[in-house]
Amino acid sequence: MRLKNVQITEFHSVRDSRQFDIGDITCLVGKNEAGKTALLQALYRLNPIIETEARYDVTDDYPRWDVEEYRINTEKGDKQHAIVCRADFEIEQHDAEAVKAVFGDRILRSRTLRLSKGYDNQLTFVCDVDEAAALRHLVTQGQFAAELESNLSNCDTTSKMIETLGKAEQTESVKKLLALVQEIQQQKNVSTYTFKKILWPRVPKLLYFDEYYQMEGRANIEALKQRLEQKALKPSDHPLLGLIGLARLDLNQLVNPSRTRELKNRLEGAGNHLTKRIVNYWTQNRHLHLRFDVRPARPEDPADMRSGNNIWGDVFDGKHMVTTEMGTRSRGFIWFFSFLAWYSDIQRRKQSVILLLDEPGLSLHAKAQEDLLRFFDAEVKGNHQLIYTTHSPFMVDPAQFDRVRIVQDLSIEKDEELSPENQGTKVLTDVLEATGESLFPLQGALGYEIYQTLFIGPNNLVVEGVSDLLYLQAMSSLLQQLGRTGLSSRWTITPVGGSDKVPTFVALIGAQTHLNVAVLIDFQKKDRQTVENLYKKKLLDKKKVVTFADFACKAQADIEDLFELPFYLKVVNAEFGPHLSKPVEVTDLNSHVPRTVKRLEEYFKVNPLKEGIEFNHYRAARHLSERLGILQGEISDATLDRFEKMFRKVNAIL
Numbered sequence: 001m002r003l004k005n006v007q008i009t010e011f012h013s014v015r016d017s018r019q020f021d022i023g024d025i026t027c028l029v030g031k032n033e034a035g036k037t038a039l040l041q042a043l044y045r046l047n048p049i050i051e052t053e054a055r056y057d058v059t060d061d062y063p064r065w066d067v068e069e070y071r072i073n074t075e076k077g078d079k080q081h082a083i084v085c086r087a088d089f090e091i092e093q094h095d096a097e098a099v100k101a102v103f104g105d106r107i108l109r110s111r112t113l114r115l116s117k118g119y120d121n122q123l124t125f126v127c128d129v130d131e132a133a134a135l136r137h138l139v140t141q142g143q144f145a146a147e148l149e150s151n152l153s154n155c156d157t158t159s160k161m162i163e164t165l166g167k168a169e170q171t172e173s174v175k176k177l178l179a180l181v182q183e184i185q186q187q188k189n190v191s192t193y194t195f196k197k198i199l200w201p202r203v204p205k206l207l208y209f210d211e212y213y214q215m216e217g218r219a220n221i222e223a224l225k226q227r228l229e230q231k232a233l234k235p236s237d238h239p240l241l242g243l244i245g246l247a248r249l250d251l252n253q254l255v256n257p258s259r260t261r262e263l264k265n266r267l268e269g270a271g272n273h274l275t276k277r278i279v280n281y282w283t284q285n286r287h288l289h290l291r292f293d294v295r296p297a298r299p300e301d302p303a304d305m306r307s308g309n310n311i312w313g314d315v316f317d318g319k320h321m322v323t324t325e326m327g328t329r330s331r332g333f334i335w336f337f338s339f340l341a342w343y344s345d346i347q348r349r350k351q352s353v354i355l356l357l358d359e360p361g362l363s364l365h366a367k368a369q370e371d372l373l374r375f376f377d378a379e380v381k382g383n384h385q386l387i388y389t390t391h392s393p394f395m396v397d398p399a400q401f402d403r404v405r406i407v408q409d410l411s412i413e414k415d416e417e418l419s420p421e422n423q424g425t426k427v428l429t430d431v432l433e434a435t436g437e438s439l440f441p442l443q444g445a446l447g448y449e450i451y452q453t454l455f456i457g458p459n460n461l462v463v464e465g466v467s468d469l470l471y472l473q474a475m476s477s478l479l480q481q482l483g484r485t486g487l488s489s490r491w492t493i494t495p496v497g498g499s500d501k502v503p504t505f506v507a508l509i510g511a512q513t514h515l516n517v518a519v520l521i522d523f524q525k526k527d528r529q530t531v532e533n534l535y536k537k538k539l540l541d542k543k544k545v546v547t548f549a550d551f552a553c554k555a556q557a558d559i560e561d562l563f564e565l566p567f568y569l570k571v572v573n574a575e576f577g578p579h580l581s582k583p584v585e586v587t588d589l590n591s592h593v594p595r596t597v598k599r600l601e602e603y604f605k606v607n608p609l610k611e612g613i614e615f616n617h618y619r620a621a622r623h624l625s626e627r628l629g630i631l632q633g634e635i636s637d638a639t640l641d642r643f644e645k646m647f648r649k650v651n652a653i654l
Contacts, residue, residue, distance in 0.1 A: 001202050002090040003354055003385055004112070008425075010070075010082040010119075011061055012038035013409055015424030019086075020405050024381050027396060028389040028427070030407030035425025036389035039407065040208060040356045043387070046085045046117050049205040049353060050238070052231055056084050056119050063424070074119075083118040095202050099194055104137030106130055107190070113199055127199065131190040132156040138180065142173035152177075158185040204385070205351065207342075210358035215239045215313065215338040217326030220297070222308035225251040240311070242342035243292070245349070246270045254294055255309050267292035267311075277379075278340055287319035290326075290337070332364035336372070347383065355380065357388040361395055369394040401504050406434045459516045459654060461491040462505060467621035468520070469493045471559050474625045475643040478632055485644050488651045518653045520646075522558045522595075523547035544653055551646045556594040560617065562642045565589075567634055568596060568620070575623040579609040 008017040013035040028036050042061075048054050062070055062082070073079035091099075091111040099107060107129050114126040139152040148168050155161040158181050165178040187193040212235040219240055227233050228241070228251065244254070247270035254263060271290040279288065291314045297306050313326035315333075326334065339360070346353055361369040369392060380386050389407070390396065396404060406428040410418055413435055428434050463469060472493055476486030487493075496505040499521060506517055549557040560568055565586055573583045588607075589599040597617050604615045624631060 001095055001113070001199075001204055001352070002092060003204070004088045004090050006039075006043055006088075007086045008039055008042045009084060009086075010063060011042040011056070011084045012063065013425045014038050014042065015063065015420070017425060017427045020427040020429055022385065022387060023403060024385060025376055025400070025403050026385075026387045026405060027403045028387065028405050028407050029391065029396060030389075030409075031391055033412055034407045034409045036391075036407045037210075037358050038425060039427065040358050040387065040389060042085050043087065044206045044208040044356050046087055046115060046123075047203055047206050049207045049351075050233075053208075055121050056117070058119050062119065081118045081120040083116050085118075086114065086116045089113045089115065089203060091199070095199065098198050098202070102198065103129075103134035103190065103194065104140075106133040107137070107194070113195070113203070115203070125195045125200075127191050127195050129191045129194055134190045134194075135161055135181075138177060142177050143171075144168075144173055148174075158182075158189065202352070204354045206356055207346065207353045208356045208358070209339055209342070209360075211331075211335060211362065212236070213238055213338060213342070214331070214334045215243075215326065215341065217313040217328075217334070218302075218305065218310060220305045220308055220310050221251060221254045221294070223304065225255070236338075239338040239342040242345035243267075243270060243274075244311075245345040246273065246341065247292075254311065263294045264292075267294065274337065274340060274344065277344065278337060287317055288333075289316040289318060290314075291316055291323070330363070332361065332368055335361070335363060336368075343380075353384055355384055355386045355388075357386065359390060360388050361390075361392070366392075366394040373397055401501065405429055406439070408434055410435070459490050459492060460494045460518070461487075461650065462494050462496060462502060462517060462519045462521075464495065464499050464502065464521055465497065465618070466495045467618040468559050469495050470618075470621040470625040472520075474628050475640075476647060478628060478635070479640060479644055479647065482640070484640070485647050485651070487647045488654060490654055491650070516654070518544040518546065518650060520546045520650060521548070523549040523556055546646070546650060548646075550649075551642045554594055558595050558597050558617075560596045560620075562646070563596075563639050564636050565596060567636065567639070570634070571620050571624050571631070572600065572615075574627075575619050576609060576613070576615070579611060579613045581607065581610070 003022045005019050005021045006017075007019040008014045010016075013033075017035075017039060028039060030036050042056075045054055045056055058067065058071055058074075061084070070079065070082070074081055089112070091108065091113055096108055096111065109130055110128040112128075116124045116126075135155060135158070136153055139149060144152065148164075151164050152161060155164055161181050162178065162185060165174055165181065168174050184190055184193045187196055214236060216236050219237070224237060224240070227237060233241075244251070247266040249263065249266055256263075268291070271292050275288070275290045278290070293312045293314070294309060295312070297308055297310055299306060301310060314323050315326055315329055316323045326337070339357070343355070361372045364372065373395065376386060376388075388395070407425060408428055409425045411423055463472070472487055478486075480486040494505075496502055502519060502521060506519060547557070548559050548562060549555060551557075552561040554561060569584050569586065573580065577583075584600070584603065589596075589603055591599075593599045593602060600615055600617075609615060
């Protein structure tokens with residue numbers, strides 16, 4: 001079962017978050033007090049791994065500005081209890097097979113399971129099933145007389161089927177089907193039975209983790225055992241219990257002093273396992289080794305640990321040859337280790353969970369936050385879904401902006417009165433709707449990547465890739481040599497690594513009011529909405545959004561389409577000559593494909609290059625750039641005219 005989307009309403013600062021999609025890894029980014037924690041907490045209580053934390057409380061959780069009005073109206077019956085969390089789950093193939101094993105192939109009309117829960121703390125569900133088809137399938141699984149089978153097949157409700165079975169001869173098949181149908185009726189209908197008996201046990205538990213769950217590094221085992229029995233665990237107990245579970249021990253074993261050596265050996269094994277995992281991702285210090293000990297209490301132990309047995313966690317630093325108590329290590333290390341201990345036991349038990357991490361790595365150095373992102377991709381992705389919050393630029397992967405959902409509360413940013421629909425925490429999937437303060441972590445993340453390789457100037461011409469930059473520089477230089485108009489030197493050409501990154505880059509850089517930004521990009525059908533949004537969202541003036549299609553006289557065009565096709569093929573043949581079976585001719589390409597690069601990609605799928613080489617349009621751009629002096633005489637006047645016209649229009653933006 002996979003979580004597809006979530007919507008939170010009427011919880012803390014959230015009036016209506018809007019529905020937002022959830023992926024393998026989802027990053028909720030926003031400033032302090034924007035409501036990121038509220039979103040996680042509201043989702044967590046839908047199906048928490050700690051069952052005692054499953055309740056919504058009107059007094060504590062309903063938005064404070066009108067909680068009394070809400071309480072009065074619900075008590076009078078004038079208003080229904082508010083729904084806090086709605087979540088859609090995808091019924092995956094193995095889940096669907098479990099349903100089909102009971103009710104057949106035709107029962108599920110939809111692969112979506114919607115769960116909702118509000119202040120009445122009643123879980124409701126929507127699961128679209130074909131009850132009649134399910135009942136008909138049950139009939140086919142037994143051996144019945146022809147007349148009885150026909151009568152049963154016409155029953156479209158459990159009540160009718162029970163009545164029919166009650167009148168029939170009580171054979172084994174009749175008794176078996178009757179018992180099952182009666183059980184279904186006890187659950188009201190097939191839909192409820194399917195949910196409660198088959199799907200609900202498969203819905204992932206939600207595991208919430210923040211800094212309060214950090215291990216203390218020591219604990220009295222008898223006191224821990226008592227808290228567990230009383231269901232009164234402290235947050236810090238959970239990762240410790242994870243560690244004990246990882247060592248394949250239980251608390252009863254830990255209070256048996258006669259088996260101290262065996263216990264220490266098992267704990268040592270768990271420590272070694274965690275050490276190996278943590279040093280792979282803790283580049284701050286790879287010389288640490290985790291050690292655990294169980295021993296009877298001593299008079300000099302802390303006041304709450306002077307009776308019974310205690311467990312201690314130490315960290316040996318092989319570089320400095322010193323052992324320290326775990327609780328004295330950096331907060332960042334303790335956070336990382338505590339999460340790893342709990343999560344490793346979850347993995348060992350093969351529990352189905354969705355991880356909700358609130359401000360992970362908050363106390364980590366920027367490099368250690370980068371390590372944590374590596375851990376998410378290497379260890380979590382593919383095993384469990386992860387939703388985490390952050391306001392740190394270093395916890396945003398600039399290569400994975402599709403993971404980002406922006407959390408924003410305009411009421412803490414604007415002084416003027418907001419309309420009800422704009423009040424409270426919102427989750428935005430479109431960066432063009434976000435304010436500058438909400439975008440700051442993304443600005444930092446993108447800036448960290450881009451500013452290492454590019455100099456951003458006062459006038460930035462955004463292009464998709466480096467090949468565009470090479471062509472623009474080469475053709476501008478050639479035109480200027482010929483005394484014609486090239487691209488103004490006032491422009492800084494800024495490749496951003498693909499059309500999907502253009503809106504994000506423009507939103508982030510364009511938010512800096514002292515910078516002038518224009519866009520010169522490819523144009524194809526799938527990009528139309530992206531291009532139009534740049535000016536429809538008032539991010540750029542329409543005149544600052546220029547496409548190559550404007551000058552190639554085509555509905556769709558890349559920069560390569562500004563060249564005559566025979567000339568461009570000559571460049572490609574020269575660059576890839578050793579890997580071609582024969583030179584590519586104009587007649588070899590599909591003329592119905594509108595863009596030259598796409599024609600070539602289609603051609604090379606059928607006629608692959610030798611030695612496993614793949615066609616890369618950057619290499620053709622580099623070839624032209626490096627051999628411009630040789631090739632310039634073969635560039636047509638029409639091509640020069642197209643580039644000059646384009647440069648004039650772009651320069652006019654200045």
